[in-house]
Amino acid sequence: AQKITQTQPGMFVQEKEAVTLDCTYDTSDQSYGLFWYKQPSSGEMIFLIYQGSYDEQNATEGRYSLNFQKARKSANLVISASQLGDSAMYFCAMRGLEYGNKLVFGAGTILRVKS
Amino acid sequence: DGGITQSPKYLFRKEGQNVTLSCEQNLNHDAMYWYRQDPGQGLRLIYYSQIVNDFQKGDIAEGYSVSREKKESFPLTVTSAQKNPTAFYLCASSPRGAGSSYEQYFGPGTRLTVT
Numbered sequence: 001a002q003k004i005t006q007t008q009p010g011m012f013v014q015e016k017e018a019v020t021l022d023c024t025y026d027t028s029d030q031s032y033g034l035f036w037y038k039q040p041s042s043g044e045m046i047f048l049i050y051q052g053s054y055d056e057q058n059a060t061e062g063r064y065s066l067n068f069q070k071a072r073k074s075a076n077l078v079i080s081a082s083q084l085g086d087s088a089m090y091f092c093a094m095r096g097l098e099y100g101n102k103l104v105f106g107a108g109t110i111l112r113v114k115s
Numbered sequence: 116d117g118g119i120t121q122s123p124k125y126l127f128r129k130e131g132q133n134v135t136l137s138c139e140q141n142l143n144h145d146a147m148y149w150y151r152q153d154p155g156q157g158l159r160l161i162y163y164s165q166i167v168n169d170f171q172k173g174d175i176a177e178g179y180s181v182s183r184e185k186k187e188s189f190p191l192t193v194t195s196a197q198k199n200p201t202a203f204y205l206c207a208s209s210p211r212g213a214g215s216s217y218e219q220y221f222g223p224g225t226r227l228t229v230t
Binding site: 035037042043045046050103107108 | 148157158159160163173203205218219220222
């Protein structure tokens with residue numbers, strides 16, 4: 001079974017608008033961590049935001065926020081006020097004991113910001 | 116500045132040759148990882164190491180080998196046994212091997228082309 005699912009292969013958003021990138025996960029762990037990374041065309045992986053499974057509030061980091069719905073096992077990334085520099089591949093990832101505390105990645109979503 | 120270096124950025128080899136990819140970190144991290152990324156896809160774990168002189172196979176270890184003689188260094192050898200070695204290789208490190216809250220820090224990657 002897929003551990004991390006990102007159902008949107010590609011997304012477009014108009015500059016200055018908000019966009020939500022979907023991520024659902026599968027785990028039997030009670031304690032786990034969820035991460036989002038950005039990969040520009042240069043290839044580097046940039047850490048954006050982290051959500052712990054026991055965190056009661058949704059994580060926020062600047063223009064990034066994580067819409068965490070534990071019962072639905074979803075951890076969607078919300079980017080507010082999109083900028084042209086946000087165009088990149090975005091990966092959702094999870095770490096937990098069930099997967100040996102290794103980081104498990106989804107297939108990614110390509111985001112294109114239009115001017 | 117602290118970080119992870121991978122060299123070279125682009126590497127070309129003839130089929131049948133072994134090639135070693137370098138990964139060095141000065142973040143004093145215990146754990147290090149190697150990932151492979153194919154075009155338009157997510158990251159797949161090749162090998163990881165949580166302490167010096169110890170490493171474990173990831174999901175796609177066949178045709179690869181690693182060593183961890185120093186905390187700072189985790190070189191990856193792509194052997195001639197790897198059937199499809201052409202890919203983008205990313206090295207990462209994290210403060211600890213266990214614990215779900217620690218994100219991984221990534222190097223800039225090496226793009227390997229084998230002809």
